[in-house]
Amino acid sequence: MSDSPVPDIAVNDTAVTDLIARSNRLGSDPRNTNYAGGNTSAKGTGADPVTGEPVELVWVKGSGGDLGTLQPAGLAVLRLDRLRALTGVYAGVDREDEMVAAFDYCLHGKGGAAPSIDTAMHGLVDAAHVDHLHPDSGIALATAADGPELTKQCFGDRVVWVPWRRPGFQLGLDIAAIAAANPQAIGCILGGHGITAWGDTSERAEANSLEIIRTAEEFLAANGSDQPFGAVVPGYEALPADERHARAAALFPTVRGLASTDKPQVGHYTDSPEVLDFLSSEKLAALAGLGTSCPDHFLRTKVKPMVVDLPATATVEDTLAALPALHAAYRADYQGYYDRNATPDSPPLRGADPAIVLVPGVGMFSFGKDKQTARVAGEFYVNAINVMRGAESVSTYAPISEAEKFAIEYWALEEAKLQRMPKPKPLATRIALITGAGSGIGKAIATRVAAEGGCVVIADLNLDTARAVADELGGPDVAVAVRSDVSDEDSVAAAFAAAALAFGGVDLVVNNAGLSLSKPLLETTVKDWDLQHDVMAKGSFLVSREAARVMIEQGMGGDIVTISSKNSVFAGPNNIAYSATKADQAHQVRLLAAELGPHGIRVNGINPDGVVRGSGIFAGGWGASRAAVYGVKEEDLGTYYAKRTLLGKEVLPEHVAAAVFALAAGDLSQTTGLHIPVDSGVAAAFLR
Template sequence: MNDSLNDDSLTNDTLTNDTLTNDTLTNDTLSNDTLTNDTVAALVARSNRLGADPRNTNYAGGNTSAKGAGTDPVTGGDVELLWVKGSGGDLGTLTPAGLAVLRLDRLRALVDVYPGADHEDEMVAAFDFCLHGKGGAAPSIDTAMHALVDAPHVDHLHPDSGIALACAADGEKLTAECFGDAVVWVPWRRPGFQLGLDIAAVKAANPQAIGCVLGGHGITAWGDSAQQCEANSLRIIRTAEAFLAERGKAEPFGAVTAGFEPLPEDERRARAAALAPYISALASADRPQIGHFTDTEVVLDFLSRAEHPRLAALGTSCPDHFLRTKVRPLVLDLPASAPLEDAIARLAELHADYRAEYAAYYRRHATPDSPAMRGADPAIVLVPGVGMYSFGRDKQTARVAGAFYVNAINVMRGAEAVSEYAPIEESEKFRIEYWALEEAKLARMPEPKPLATRVALVTGAGSGIGKAIAYRLVAEGACVVVADRDGVAAQAVAADLGGADRAVAVTVDVTSEEQVAAAFDAAVLAFGGVDLVVNNAGISISKPLLETTSADWDRQHTIMARGSFLVSREAARVMTAQGRGGDIVYVVSKNAVFAGPNNVAYSAAKADQAHQVRLLAAELGEHAIRVNGVNPDGVVRGSGIFAGGWGAQRAATYGIPEEKLGEFYAQRTLLKREVLPEHVANAVFALVGGDLTHTTGLLVPVDAGVAAAFLR
């Protein structure tokens, strides 16, 4: 395998970056500022290339660095600097602002005052006194590794192939077989200053080495130039991949277990959606969580194999992995064909066991100085034949947790293929999970927004009032399902709201039971559940009584009265399964109580919706589901209803030009103000934002004051 280290396809020439050559670095005619700009540009470009390929490192995993000359902002003299990816950043999307900038003389001086491995946390605090200028991003725990290794450029990465060797029972032996003396084994040590000293010593003692494998953790590579460092990182990763492929056995996870094979796709997705609210309830017992569902081939194959219970119980290993996936997942131990009610009951039993075991894990390893237990619910739930549910404080966190467990599966496969998967000891996992530094990082996070962890489904959200409501809910921290009959409009709104981590679009005709159910299935698979629903979809037909046909009447009532009933019924089904309450809000109308001319079908349908609010509030209160409504006046600007002909009809009724309709509505109110979609969105937020926790069955007027529509 050592020959692969000289693979011409990975020579330094192929990675040459014209923006930073060795000649540039030694050109005395260039100022420190030019050198700094070139160094930073090359470091960011290298980081982005490495981080863009998931084979090289997981999301937000690893860090890269470069050393170079700078100017002391006080004395104007030369100073040697370290630029290193800051805490919490992602290599694939790194920008210069994500780099921490520190003085190397001060970092190296820390060696003389290092009090030992029992005082690692004190060393991280000392990094703040080594910052250059304003320092850039917060330094990460791995800063010492980059500072102390005697090389101008250092990469620390978490490739699945490298971690597979790092987590193999005989990883040291396999590393030697794979790389010869070009890559050196470093036994497991918690990330920190001592690990930096260890790697620096390994580099000094092995001048022929291009990097090392860190037991239970990942890889580190170095180089004299940015190009050489990147080439060395890729050589280690690709060589490990080839070694595992050539030496590994065909089925490292064992044979397929009868009954645990993946269900057919349609059946699998239906089963996943049916289970999602119940699993969300389990993962949110301590605090509400957002969910993510994954049924990729790698997950389904793992769960179909005989060895998955044993391997899952061992948990993940790389610190980046188990910080997000927890020490181990919850695994359903029933075949995919088990009746749904049996699966739900068994999940509840397993959840109780999981919480008890997690609490015992905490008690086994906690010290008087340990942070309090953060919660005993699983972050990963595995269901054979169906897939994986992952959870977090927001959608991105939940999605990344799932991606990290896929990384863990890949690591297990590689380790089992050539040896036996042997992650770090449970006590070491606890030290990482409940590290004071990790607790401090959590404490630095901004306060959550009012609707954080809430999942909203808004009908008619492709335009007008529904669109404004979707924007307001996302702005307040919610994840939103943009539901509309116009799928193109819904997609545009969801994309503008920030994409799949914030909003998803579903095409739905609210008069169809099947489409409404499918919309909720899509919602629970996207975000784990639904606990906030806004019934906004509607149309308006303005005709005198004698011109109103039975078809007009049926269409008006089918969309608004039947449609909101179907949506609310499905919402209640999901919310009661989740067991943590929720909100259903109806966008009704002042016409529900105001008797205006030429409007019998529309106003009667709105009166139906208004009474649904009262009826459902009375029925669903025992489940902590609050049902309220909003009664707007005519919202002209931005309204899909008004643009679709309703505006012209109402303007004709009142004998005014259509473009004056909004002004006309405003002048007949007590406040003389036009009602806009944003005003309705504000009222919806007021109902669901957390202050009106004891309010249900309420209809809130948003009509600028229409006396005839006052509620009695």
């Protein structure tokens, strides 16, 4: 044991193991902290990598990590003596940025993850284990107008009030001083922000954190009013679920298009009871206008949401008509916020579009650079609603000032963090709906789109296979499954409504669903003809029409790609119905390219040769029929197709997916009305 003032020094392995376990337990319960919010730490000993001598260390969750999923690689590791030595060179709150940079000189060995702005809090507080969390109940007290009095009423002297201080080195000094002056205290309420707790052991720190959170919850429940948001406003009540979801699907593409004015966004829809209750209340406009308070909240939700202040009884048409003016007003207000607070050293304005849009009776639309970011933004605003409810139930909600919010939102450290983010993948923010995506070519396209950063709606007649593909691609933050019969108008509309509810709209639609019956002319029935034309010719028409409607509403352009066939230009034997419908699809590409170009919608086609491996069509009997036509074994059909091509290579589903990616990823942005052969070179199918 060293002579350090740090109590109960643990050995390296125990400190890290206990810290990870505690962090995961605390972070897995949303009552304790929000996603990626808060940080935890432990102090202990480790060996100096040069001398081998024991040194005192602090392990603290690194910048950007999530407590619920934290692993050892997500910890920053610093020498405690060097970190505490920074108090001797600290030059005041105007030099906070320099202190964060100085953490790099305190790292132990390679240092692990990048230290966060809260590192000082953990190193300077004289306790072996420290938790800093963002529970809704704690922030409710932290944002109440009479927070200091309520904190004393709720906790006595076991929890101490710390006035608002921007996160940084000075806040660490403040908390350390208050902890030293109040040896009976187990933690503190950070004004406008959250809570911090400590303990001599990992178990005691966790117990103290939970005591603060649960005691605050019980205090609010026992002392809060029944209507913290005021009375329900007539006409603003939540619509019935089916009507609510239908209206959300109808509004979402337009809202997404407006929210993507500065840069494309992916959306998320929330209609939880907390949201709907807030949207129906008389305090909606006033509280929403005050914005959020906890930095973790407003960095993801922006300082305040855009409120579509119309009753739920308004028609869809009236709401759509009102949206552009409301959006313009929001942008002007955000520009004013920037202009009022920016200094010559401030980073440039990052965009004036809302991250949160509230529609009474319908719910909340949240936006981000990908689905997870959009979903988390919505979760953070639900946290903010809970905070406002708690504060208003026992006092008056009083968030930190606009100037303080701006100082954090446009902090040089936040800008540097954004600049360190990896470059977006080529299809980031793009939402794809792919028909027939449960197998074969469609699955390959969906897999490629997801791998390149896109969100995917797996539309297939077989819902089970669609769900399997969606799960394989990563689940609802990446892909969702929907059963869709492309020959049925209502089913197609429902698929696009599902896409809107899942991600906000569509940017890329791939007409891939198909089937084939290989028969000579005299054996082809009207039923055979109608089935193939219904699925492919009619299906492409219905899907493209619905895609165009959504894309025009979004105002963001888009891509429609039809998987046709070399058979659209190549006359093969015993294939009248299939080849004729493929020719129909091919000409739809040219017709729609001409019509939709003024809307920025590009329409292109892909003409593959027979894709045997992984194909649902070939597995369904088509392969056996075509093999019989050519006099080869079914298992040799792919080889037969390859031998008749100029390149002598078999066409696989992944080759077709690559062509879709080439069309949709941006390098062919001026191309429309094109058919790309993916056939290894079938001379008879050359376009001329």
